[in-house]
Amino acid sequence: MSLIEISGVDFLYENDNSDRPALQNIDLQIEAGDFAVIIGSNGSGKSTLAKLLNVLLTPSKGEIFVAGLNTNNPDNTWKIRQRVGMVFQNPDNQLVASMVEDDVAFGPENLGIPTQEIRKRVDKALEMVGMAGFQKFAPHKLSGGQKQRVAIAGVIAMEPDCIVLDEPTAMLDPQGRKEVMETVQYLNKEKGITVVHITHFMEEAVNADQVIVMNQGQILHKGSPKSIFRLVEQLKDVNLDIPVAVEVAEYLRQENIDIPDILSIDELVDALC
Amino acid sequence: MLIELNEVSHVYQDENNVKALKNINLEISRGEFIGIVGHTGSGKSTLVQLFNGLIIPSSGTVKVNGKNITNEKSNLKETRRHVGLVFQYPEHQLFEETVYQDIAFGPKNLGLKKDEIRERVEEVMGLVGLDYEEFKDRSPFNLSGGQQRKVAIAGVLALKPEVLVLDEPSAGLDPQGRKQLAELLKYLYQELNITVILISHRMEEIAELASRVIVMHQGEIVIDDNPIEVFSREQKLHKLSLDLPQITEILHRLEERGLKVNTNLFSISEASAEIIKALRSH
Amino acid sequence: MLKDITIGQYIARDSIIHALDARIKIMITTILIIALFTIDTFTGFGFFAAFVLVVVLLSKISVKKVLKGLKPILILVLFTLFIHIFLTKGGEVLWSWRFISIESEGVYTGFFMVSRIFILILFTSLLTLTTSPLQLTDGIEYILSPLKRFGVPASELSMMMTIALRFIPTLLEEADKIMKAQQARGADFESGNLIQRAKSLIPLLVPLFISAFRRADDLALAMESRCYRGGEGRTRLHELEFRYYDFIALIIIIILAVAVSFY
Numbered sequence: 001m002s003l004i005e006i007s008g009v010d011f012l013y014e015n016d017n018s019d020r021p022a023l024q025n026i027d028l029q030i031e032a033g034d035f036a037v038i039i040g041s042n043g044s045g046k047s048t049l050a051k052l053l054n055v056l057l058t059p060s061k062g063e064i065f066v067a068g069l070n071t072n073n074p075d076n077t078w079k080i081r082q083r084v085g086m087v088f089q090n091p092d093n094q095l096v097a098s099m100v101e102d103d104v105a106f107g108p109e110n111l112g113i114p115t116q117e118i119r120k121r122v123d124k125a126l127e128m129v130g131m132a133g134f135q136k137f138a139p140h141k142l143s144g145g146q147k148q149r150v151a152i153a154g155v156i157a158m159e160p161d162c163i164v165l166d167e168p169t170a171m172l173d174p175q176g177r178k179e180v181m182e183t184v185q186y187l188n189k190e191k192g193i194t195v196v197h198i199t200h201f202m203e204e205a206v207n208a209d210q211v212i213v214m215n216q217g218q219i220l221h222k223g224s225p226k227s228i229f230r231l232v233e234q235l236k237d238v239n240l241d242i243p244v245a246v247e248v249a250e251y252l253r254q255e256n257i258d259i260p261d262i263l264s265i266d267e268l269v270d271a272l273c
Numbered sequence: 274m275l276i277e278l279n280e281v282s283h284v285y286q287d288e289n290n291v292k293a294l295k296n297i298n299l300e301i302s303r304g305e306f307i308g309i310v311g312h313t314g315s316g317k318s319t320l321v322q323l324f325n326g327l328i329i330p331s332s333g334t335v336k337v338n339g340k341n342i343t344n345e346k347s348n349l350k351e352t353r354r355h356v357g358l359v360f361q362y363p364e365h366q367l368f369e370e371t372v373y374q375d376i377a378f379g380p381k382n383l384g385l386k387k388d389e390i391r392e393r394v395e396e397v398m399g400l401v402g403l404d405y406e407e408f409k410d411r412s413p414f415n416l417s418g419g420q421q422r423k424v425a426i427a428g429v430l431a432l433k434p435e436v437l438v439l440d441e442p443s444a445g446l447d448p449q450g451r452k453q454l455a456e457l458l459k460y461l462y463q464e465l466n467i468t469v470i471l472i473s474h475r476m477e478e479i480a481e482l483a484s485r486v487i488v489m490h491q492g493e494i495v496i497d498d499n500p501i502e503v504f505s506r507e508q509k510l511h512k513l514s515l516d517l518p519q520i521t522e523i524l525h526r527l528e529e530r531g532l533k534v535n536t537n538l539f540s541i542s543e544a545s546a547e548i549i550k551a552l553r554s555h
Numbered sequence: 556m557l558k559d560i561t562i563g564q565y566i567a568r569d570s571i572i573h574a575l576d577a578r579i580k581i582m583i584t585t586i587l588i589i590a591l592f593t594i595d596t597f598t599g600f601g602f603f604a605a606f607v608l609v610v611v612l613l614s615k616i617s618v619k620k621v622l623k624g625l626k627p628i629l630i631l632v633l634f635t636l637f638i639h640i641f642l643t644k645g646g647e648v649l650w651s652w653r654f655i656s657i658e659s660e661g662v663y664t665g666f667f668m669v670s671r672i673f674i675l676i677l678f679t680s681l682l683t684l685t686t687s688p689l690q691l692t693d694g695i696e697y698i699l700s701p702l703k704r705f706g707v708p709a710s711e712l713s714m715m716m717t718i719a720l721r722f723i724p725t726l727l728e729e730a731d732k733i734m735k736a737q738q739a740r741g742a743d744f745e746s747g748n749l750i751q752r753a754k755s756l757i758p759l760l761v762p763l764f765i766s767a768f769r770r771a772d773d774l775a776l777a778m779e780s781r782c783y784r785g786g787e788g789r790t791r792l793h794e795l796e797f798r799y800y801d802f803i804a805l806i807i808i809i810i811l812a813v814a815v816s817f818y
Contacts, residue, residue, distance in 0.1 A: 041447050042417070042418065042419075042447055043417075051776075054780050056776055056779060056780055078782055078784070081779075081780055081781070081782050082782060085780070085781070086777070086780040086781075088773060088776070088777055090770075090773055092725055092770070093769075093770045093773035093774050093777065094773065094774065094777035095721065096717065096718060096721060096774070096777075096778060097689060097717055097721055098687075098688050098689065098717070098720050098721040099687070099689060101792065102689055102792060102793070105791075105792035106778075106781055106783070107781040107782060108790075108792075109789050109790050109791055109792060110781060110782040110783050110784070110789055111782055112788045112789065112790050113790055114790060115790060115791060115792065115794055118790065118791075118792045119792060122792065136567075138724070139721070140724040140725055140728070143313060143314075144313070154781065155781070158781065158782070170445060171444070171445065173312070173313045173474050174474050174516060175312060175313065175514070176313075200447065236448075239447050239448055239449050240447075240448065241447075241448050243519070244477075244519035244520050244523065244541060245519070245523060247541055247545075248520070248523060248541060248544065248545050248548065251541070251542065251545035251546075251549075252545065252548065252549060252552075255549050257549065257552060265519065265522055265523055265526065268523060269523065269526045269527060269530065272527060272530075272532065272548070272552065273527060273530035273531065273532055322735065325739060327735045327738060327739060350741060350743070353738065353739055353740075353741055354741065357739065358736075358739040360732060360735070360736045360739070363736065365729075365733070365762055365765075365766060366733050366736040366737060366758075366762050367762065368757065368758050368761035368762050368765075378737075378740055378741075378742070378758065379740040379741050382740060382741030382742060382743070383741055414765070428740060429739070429740060432740065432741065
């Protein structure tokens with residue numbers, strides 16, 4: 001069984017008067033240890049999907065299993081939230097305490113972990129996100145990328161199997177985006193944590209094991225990054241950014257220049273010369 | 274000279290006393306489209322707030338239309354109608370009940386007559402692409418993020434500024450929203466002769482739009498030149514850990530590998546055509 | 556401008572005052588405030604002022620910084636002073652003009668009250684200046700915890716305070732930004748009469764409230780996703796611990812307070 005199993009899920013917000021559900025007929029499996037990237041434009045339903053994984057919402061129809069636990073069963077809620085940590089878009093609105101170490105400790109404190117163990121977990125988590133030494137800093141003195149990494153540390157300290165990041169880079173500058181992406185990839189590759197990364201920056205999908213494209217509450221396509229970037233026209237239609245290298249490759253193909261599937265600038269340059 | 278900064282330094286008066294700007298000398302003339310790039314904390318946002326007197330520098334003088342706005346008697350309200358400033362995430366400053374009222378806030382503060390206010394609101398809504406009849410009575414808070422951004426920008430345009438300064442106006446917009454914004458800025462610059470000053474992290478945007486690029490680093494202007502010159506200084510930009518526009522990066526890399534391409538093209542279609550031409554003659 | 560407010564600010568230093576247990580500091584502050592209200596002579600105030608000065612010196616925070624924190628209450632102090640000088644009657648008439656008169660009793664009470672307010676604010680601001688917000692809320696939670704039995708949600712109250720402290724700088728920054736953005740659209744926060752000024756705050760307050768609510772919404776979600784479900788069963792990274800000099804400090808203060816009160 002996969003770490004996350006979503007089958008036949010619909011979701012309709014209660015006070016929503018639009019006739020279209022926020023999510024419709026979602027089937028998706030995410031394997032333990034995978035780096036899954038969900039891309040979609042605003043209103044595609046990708047954030048709703050993220051909240052379902054952490055039981056902040058439960059499906060209107062269908063079922064979701066996380067590590068074998070059904071999210072529809074209220075008894076499982078807290079177990080699932082410990083196993084699936086969440087990082088949100090706005091770095092300012094998810095830090096609880098006025099000192100970095102207290103914020104990272106917040107999750108473990110809620111789980112009732114003994115004091116000494118919390119200390120260890122906090123220091124380890126901060127080190128893993130490259131923020132060792134920032135224990136006593138106030139969040140508002142940090143850069144956006146640093147705040148987001150503290151938020152990630154706060155989740156890591158709960159020792160989850162999986163982290164769901166809901167557009168963690170949307171409000172950051174290029175420097176901050178780079179920091180966060182490097183951290184997330186490190187946690188996935190080196191520490192074996194399953195990552196579900198939600199974004200509207202397609203470049204961030206380049207290194208994924210699985211890419212899921214969402215549009216209007218439905219899964220438009222899922223597969224490897226290369227298979228996705230072949231759909232340039234379709235992706236443009238749903239208002240998504242295409243990496244420049246991919247777009248250039250597409251121009252060249254139209255002029256009958258033979259180019260393999262490429263995702264990054266490096267690959268494009270290698271393919272051409 | 275439209276805006277003139279002479280030996281301007283600024284220190285924020287808080288516990289760290291950060292020197293945000295150091296000895297800035299800068300002249301901006303009418304009809305320029307200036308792109309400002311640099312890291313968070315490089316002083317870009319502080320710099321542009323000098324242009325309309327929201328920040329009075331610790332030392333040095335700022336002149337707008339020849340008038341010194343750094344002395345105490347200066348009429349800042351008057352300056353602010355000439356220099357419009359759109360902050361980052363401007364939709365967070367919406368507060369009125371209807372789109373119309375929110376856009377009318379600026380003109381009302383200028384003391385304009387009702388008819389004139391109405392005219393202006395209708396005009397700027399047209400500019401940003403919001404249908405007047407459809408949107409004027411709607412609450413700004415029930416609009417999509419992209420539409421809210423348009424309302425907020427319209428609210429500044431309604432002052433009819435000679436200079437429009439925008440701080441990261443495309444942050445968080447989708448490709449379509451960014452395209453509309455770029456078109457709006459082009460129109461303001463080319464057709465309405467508004468001087469535009471654009472802060473952005475997106476080098477693509479700067480390369481496409483600006484006629485002059487200013488690179489800031491640690492409170493200083495380190496490069497001030499046209500986009501072609503600025504983006505050909507790859508080493509220098511890398512040292513400041515700033516990116517090239519991706520398309521420029523591709524062209525540079527191909528040139529390094531011996532493909533003879535003109536590296537000064539910023540549009541993807543032109544650059545692709547150039548690559549095709551070079552490949553065929555190779 | 557808004558960022559200048561220093562009331563409630565914490566300044567980290569390595570000093571014995573900082574090292575005292577937060578609960579002890581809260582108790583000491585409470586005792587001293589009570590003692591302050593039993594004092595009825597200027598000599599007593601002089602004694603207290605000297606004591607405050609000693610504490611400030613021990614805390615290694617510059618006197619200038621402490622006094623700067625008093626700036627925002629200056630208006631309140633002046634207001635109190637004038638009210639007493641003009642309205643409290645009794646004693647000798649020092650000066651009069653038509654129906655207005657200043658009498659000695661008024662001047663005396665005025666300065667008396669002002670001294671009391673100053674020392675009171677100094678005490679409390681010293682508490683916040685030398686105690687990290689987190690220790691402070693933990694201390695309050697501990698002191699309130701006997702009341703849990705009567706249904707007082709001590710842990711939740713302290714969580715609320717933690718969050719408030721966390722968001723004060725963020726919201727002040729935001730207020731500053733919104734103010735500037737509206738000024739850029741010609742808003743005027745500085746001139747006009749009282750009503751006009753109050754009205755001019757609407758373009759600042761509406762966006763600020765909307766943003767605060769949005770943040771609250773986001774934060775609630777984030778807390779829930781990190782398994783927050785009230786104070787029940789929570790452990791802490793920082794457990795408060797009494798050390799011997801905490802008790803020594805407390806005993807010294809009690810003796811001092813009693814001595815001053817009966818003086």
